[in-house]
Each structure stands twice: as C-alpha cells, then as structure tokens.
Amino acid sequence: MTTPHETCGTGGFSCGLDATLRIISGKWKPLVLFFLRDGPKRYGELKRLTQGVSNKVLIQQLKDLEADHVLVRTDYKEVPPRVDYALTPLGRSLADAIVPLCTWGTEHMAEMASIFAKRDTLP
Structure with missing residues (x-):
C-alpha cells in the first residue's frame, strides 16, 4: 500500500492533494460535484442548488469540470434547448x-x- 507521500511528484503535482485541489479549486466546483452525486442535473437546477453563484462563474466552472473529465454535458438538441450535466x-x-x-x-x-x-468582526 502506498502512502500519499509516496505518490508525490507525479505529473507535476507536489502530491495527491495538489492534484485534487487543481480539479476542485474554486468555491463552486465541490458543490457542483456534490449535487451531481444524485444524478444528472439541468443548468437551472444546479444554479438553484449553488445559491449565490453568478451565471458567468457557474458556466465557467462547469466548462472547467468538463475539460477536466469529471463531468459530461449532454445537449439534447431540442427546442427549447435542453442540456444536462x-x-x-x-x-x-x-x-x-x-x-x-x-x-x-x-x-x-x-x-x-x-x-x-x-x-468577521475583527478590525
């Protein structure tokens, strides 16, 4: 069995935690991943679940997660548009x-x- 330290240095990462944090960096990515555990979600549902995120930021975070191969975006090519993650x-x-x-x-x-x-009350 390898320890986390033994796997350090692979692929330009300082350790396994570094690799993980590069994927989930940002306030909203871990929440998106957590909410998708129950199954595919449409954009509007993800937006409601991740309260406080702007459309611009959520769209970018979804694109990043897709580029990192941790989520897949399915466009059903329907009118009105239907996409899920x-x-x-x-x-x-x-x-x-x-x-x-x-x-x-x-x-x-x-x-x-x-x-x-x-x-938050500290000077």
Whole structure:
C-alpha cells in the first residue's frame, strides 16, 4: 500500500492533494460535484442548488469540470434547448471523496458559524 507521500511528484503535482485541489479549486466546483452525486442535473437546477453563484462563474466552472473529465454535458438538441450535466466515473469517485468533508462540515457547522462571525468582526 502506498502512502500519499509516496505518490508525490507525479505529473507535476507536489502530491495527491495538489492534484485534487487543481480539479476542485474554486468555491463552486465541490458543490457542483456534490449535487451531481444524485444524478444528472439541468443548468437551472444546479444554479438553484449553488445559491449565490453568478451565471458567468457557474458556466465557467462547469466548462472547467468538463475539460477536466469529471463531468459530461449532454445537449439534447431540442427546442427549447435542453442540456444536462452528469458525473463521469472519474467525477463520481471525486464526488464520493467530498462526502466526508460535507459530513465534517455538518457536524461542525455551528462552531464554524461562531468562528466566522467572530473573525468577521475583527478590525
């Protein structure tokens, strides 16, 4: 069994975490991956689920994730236009890896809210 340290340096990455962070960098990508775990979603549904993201940013993040082969965009060539997004097998494995982070966040949400509130009031 290899440790994360033993796999470092492959493909220009300093370690496996570096490779992962290059894929999910940005505020919205991990959320998109998490929400796609339940199955394909249309753009409007993703927009509603990722509250606060602008259209421009969400579109760019979706394009990035598609270019990184973690999601696939299906255009049904219909009128009105119908497009949906779904995880690839690589994307599914990445989305599954995000689940423990979600669990941690849920378990510590109140504590984090308190910490952020205090931090935001600092001069």
